[in-house]
Amino acid sequence: MKEVLRKVKDASRVTATLNGEIKRKILKEMAEALEQNSSLIINENKKDLKYANENNLSAALIDRLYLDEKRIGSMADALRDIATLKDPVGRVIDGWMLDNGLRIEKVKIPIGVIGIIYESRPNVTSDAAGLCFMSGNACILKGGKEAMYSNIAIINVLRDVLERNSLPKDAVSLLPDYSREGVYKLIQEDKYVDLIIPRGGEKLIKFVSENSKVPVVKHDKGLCHIYIHKDANIDEAVKISVNAKVQRPGVCNAVETLLVDESVKNEILPKLKAEMEKEGVELRGCEKTLEVIDINKATEEDWNTEYLDKILSIKVVRDLNEAIEHIQTYGSGHSDSIITENYSASEEFLNRVDSACVYVNASTRFTDGGEFGFGAEVGISTNKLHARGPMGIDDLTTYKYKIYGNGQIRE
Amino acid sequence: MKEVLRKVKDASRVTATLNGEIKRKILKEMAEALEQNSSLIINENKKDLKYANENNLSAALIDRLYLDEKRIGSMADALRDIATLKDPVGRVIDGWMLDNGLRIEKVKIPIGVIGIIYESRPNVTSDAAGLCFMSGNACILKGGKEAMYSNIAIINVLRDVLERNSLPKDAVSLLPDYSREGVYKLIQEDKYVDLIIPRGGEKLIKFVSENSKVPVVKHDKGLCHIYIHKDANIDEAVKISVNAKVQRPGVCNAVETLLVDESVKNEILPKLKAEMEKEGVELRGCEKTLEVIDINKATEEDWNTEYLDKILSIKVVRDLNEAIEHIQTYGSGHSDSIITENYSASEEFLNRVDSACVYVNASTRFTDGGEFGFGAEVGISTNKLHARGPMGIDDLTTYKYKIYGNGQIRE
Numbered sequence: 001m002k003e004v005l006r007k008v009k010d011a012s013r014v015t016a017t018l019n020g021e022i023k024r025k026i027l028k029e030m031a032e033a034l035e036q037n038s039s040l041i042i043n044e045n046k047k048d049l050k051y052a053n054e055n056n057l058s059a060a061l062i063d064r065l066y067l068d069e070k071r072i073g074s075m076a077d078a079l080r081d082i083a084t085l086k087d088p089v090g091r092v093i094d095g096w097m098l099d100n101g102l103r104i105e106k107v108k109i110p111i112g113v114i115g116i117i118y119e120s121r122p123n124v125t126s127d128a129a130g131l132c133f134m135s136g137n138a139c140i141l142k143g144g145k146e147a148m149y150s151n152i153a154i155i156n157v158l159r160d161v162l163e164r165n166s167l168p169k170d171a172v173s174l175l176p177d178y179s180r181e182g183v184y185k186l187i188q189e190d191k192y193v194d195l196i197i198p199r200g201g202e203k204l205i206k207f208v209s210e211n212s213k214v215p216v217v218k219h220d221k222g223l224c225h226i227y228i229h230k231d232a233n234i235d236e237a238v239k240i241s242v243n244a245k246v247q248r249p250g251v252c253n254a255v256e257t258l259l260v261d262e263s264v265k266n267e268i269l270p271k272l273k274a275e276m277e278k279e280g281v282e283l284r285g286c287e288k289t290l291e292v293i294d295i296n297k298a299t300e301e302d303w304n305t306e307y308l309d310k311i312l313s314i315k316v317v318r319d320l321n322e323a324i325e326h327i328q329t330y331g332s333g334h335s336d337s338i339i340t341e342n343y344s345a346s347e348e349f350l351n352r353v354d355s356a357c358v359y360v361n362a363s364t365r366f367t368d369g370g371e372f373g374f375g376a377e378v379g380i381s382t383n384k385l386h387a388r389g390p391m392g393i394d395d396l397t398t399y400k401y402k403i404y405g406n407g408q409i410r411e
Numbered sequence: 412m413k414e415v416l417r418k419v420k421d422a423s424r425v426t427a428t429l430n431g432e433i434k435r436k437i438l439k440e441m442a443e444a445l446e447q448n449s450s451l452i453i454n455e456n457k458k459d460l461k462y463a464n465e466n467n468l469s470a471a472l473i474d475r476l477y478l479d480e481k482r483i484g485s486m487a488d489a490l491r492d493i494a495t496l497k498d499p500v501g502r503v504i505d506g507w508m509l510d511n512g513l514r515i516e517k518v519k520i521p522i523g524v525i526g527i528i529y530e531s532r533p534n535v536t537s538d539a540a541g542l543c544f545m546s547g548n549a550c551i552l553k554g555g556k557e558a559m560y561s562n563i564a565i566i567n568v569l570r571d572v573l574e575r576n577s578l579p580k581d582a583v584s585l586l587p588d589y590s591r592e593g594v595y596k597l598i599q600e601d602k603y604v605d606l607i608i609p610r611g612g613e614k615l616i617k618f619v620s621e622n623s624k625v626p627v628v629k630h631d632k633g634l635c636h637i638y639i640h641k642d643a644n645i646d647e648a649v650k651i652s653v654n655a656k657v658q659r660p661g662v663c664n665a666v667e668t669l670l671v672d673e674s675v676k677n678e679i680l681p682k683l684k685a686e687m688e689k690e691g692v693e694l695r696g697c698e699k700t701l702e703v704i705d706i707n708k709a710t711e712e713d714w715n716t717e718y719l720d721k722i723l724s725i726k727v728v729r730d731l732n733e734a735i736e737h738i739q740t741y742g743s744g745h746s747d748s749i750i751t752e753n754y755s756a757s758e759e760f761l762n763r764v765d766s767a768c769v770y771v772n773a774s775t776r777f778t779d780g781g782e783f784g785f786g787a788e789v790g791i792s793t794n795k796l797h798a799r800g801p802m803g804i805d806d807l808t809t810y811k812y813k814i815y816g817n818g819q820i821r822e
Binding site: 013098104213239243402403 | 424739768800810815
């Protein structure tokens with residue numbers, strides 16, 4: 001594996017110096033090559049599907065694996081979209097002159113080699129490769145074993161485009177080892193790999209975080225809250241809460257717990273119950289909630305649970321302070337929203353709640369690279385350092401200082 | 412320990428919301444309190460010195476431990492300097508409006524709880540506490556066991572000032588456990604600690620990097636190069652090389668290897684030898700160097716060695732490309748400089764050498780927070796992510812997105 005990673009590192013020194021024009025040209029050629037080779041990719045995909053059927057993998061998993069002309073077209077379009085993004089490399093983010101005449105520039109550069117570990121969807125292979133390439137990085141990708149044939153076919157199409165353009169094909173590489181042991185080896189190689197992004201289940205993320213010597217930017221759980229303040233517009237509060245729960249319940253930016261100010265509980269809880277039940281949401285409430293509406297009782301465990309489903313827990317709180325304390329105790333630092341028309345309450349919530357995204361009067365569902373206008377999304381970071389919240393290709397860069405002198409020495 | 416860390420975390424929620432005026436006031440009071448309590452601190456320091464003498468610690472270590480009125484005065488002045496820095500918290504670093512009217516602000520905020528692990532100098536205790544406090548963070552400090560009495564005395568003076576101002580004294584805390592096991596426990600607590608900064612020997616940094624679940628910003632080795640290009644101003648090249656080696660040989664930004672372009676070796680090597688020997692520098696050269704000047708022979712190990720001493724290795728290289736390849740192979744990504752009057756060569760060096768600081772025509776010794784104008788220095792990061800190169804208090808912050816809506820839901 002060391003030999004593979006060494007080649008990816010060498011390739012990263014080349015991709016780091018490519019200008020935007022070349023990178024866009026290559027991405028467009030990669031898109032075209034995917035479409036031209038779609039029957040080849042579909043044939044390889046059939047081998048994965050055969051294995052999946054033989055091993056009784058779930059229908060949902062098989063659907064995620066499945067590729068046809070249309071899905072390959074979408075992969076190609078995603079690469080074309082990435083080719084339209086602003087190149088983050090070379091942007092001067094700060095600069096100043098020292099008294100002695102030294103001129104300092106702080107400049108965005110690629111990170112180097114990015115390892116991305118993901119599961120069954122084969123389209124992640126081309127998306128991740130495209131994002132890394134556009135930001136000047138080389139990548140080493142570890143897809144799921146169940147998508148092995150598809151991933152190899154896809155990556156070879158992309159590598160052929162690089163080779164045809166006299167660029168190192170190793171800039172876009174698959175990890176040759178599909179075992180957990182292979183992942184372990186990869187995340188030890190801090191000499192060759194500069195960043196690991198695990199995208200997948202809780203177990204994978206935990207394993208990578210605990211064992212990696214390479215820095216990790218993880219996409220962990222989202223236990224999001226909406227606090228309905230005493231000065232909330234009640235209809236707006238109901239509308240936003242329903243949207244944040246049901247528009248797509250299985251994602252990390254969906255709301256899991258509603259905090260309702262005591263002074264509006266009688267007014268809002270019956271309305272909420274009616275609207276949520278219309279959408280098939282199961283409600284679980286604290287004792288004070290149960291005094292107003294007849295729903296299931298929430299336990300301590302509910303406050304800690306990311307349901308990722310049409311279930312919502314409701315807690316009545318005394319005031320803003322209790323709401324913030326609840327979020328500090330049970331929240332995951334992802335996305336939390338306050339519904340209020342009160343200026344001071346909104347300011348205090350925005351300042352004191354330490355989450356990647358804090359909202360006033362809006363659904364938590366907007367925490368998303370696409371919604372933020374980043375174009376293609378790398379993921380949503382639950383890290384506090386390097387990148388926080390929605391990640392665009394800008395977050396696949398670091399910086400260096402360029403220092404221009406004319407003979408300066410230190411006295 | 413969990414209980415101590417929980418208190419520090421709670422305190423961090425208070426420090427995060429303090430405005431600059433209060434933080435500056437507290438820092439100035441802390442400075443005054445250190446001076447007023449100097450005899451108490453000196454008395455406690457005597458216990459550490461007694462232990463050090465009884466245990467035959469080295470004279471250099473005892474000097475680093477030693478405190479008197481003057482040294483305590485310097486510690487106080489350092490806090491006063493920190494109080495003059497620009498508050499990084501609250502700075503809006505980006506902001507835009509979405510089509511749906513959502514207004515997004517990307518705002519600098521404190522990181523939270525910062526763990527700093529260091530060795531004998533007791534002044535680091537007040538410096539680190541001051542830097543963390545000014546940037547809105549709480550800190551948990553782990554000093555050397557040999558400075559235990561001094562550190563406890565210093566920290567208690569600082570904590571008294573916080574308490575007197577009705578602020579949580581746990582914002583500035585010492586780790587109660589001085590063992591390696593204590594460090595191990597600290598770096599597992601990613602629920603309470605947001606960042607670990609190890610400042611110390613290679614063994615400590617390796618231990619922390621390999622075992623920490625908390626993100627680490629490390630200050631690792633600096634194996635710095637100067638490449639003397641064929642179009643260098645020779646006198647300037649000699650002057651810069653001597654400065655980078657001898658002005659302070661024991662630090663990470665001193666040069667360790669000189670790369671000399673083949674076409675200027677006959678002209679420059681004798682001059683270099685004369686000047687370096689005047690300064691008592693031992694030279695070790697590659698075979699081609701030895702053809703020109705009579706010095707010791709360098710081995711493969713020399714290219715990998717951070718001497719931190721008056722020793723310099725010299726290698727003759729064919730061209731810019733070989734110089735860059737040598738730096739990519741042996742460098743530590745810290746600071747590297749090219750001496751040239753050639754525009755294209757300087758551009759290629761600045762772009763291709765992937766170090767935190769890349770120089771043209773200047774000494775590598777300028778890689779330093781003070782020199783960069785950051786005021787007080789947190790350290791020099793050898794990480795590639797979060798913070799790279801000289802770190803000021805700006806690098807003790809992260810960011811959050813504040814999102815202002817008026818009822819937006821996701822369609």
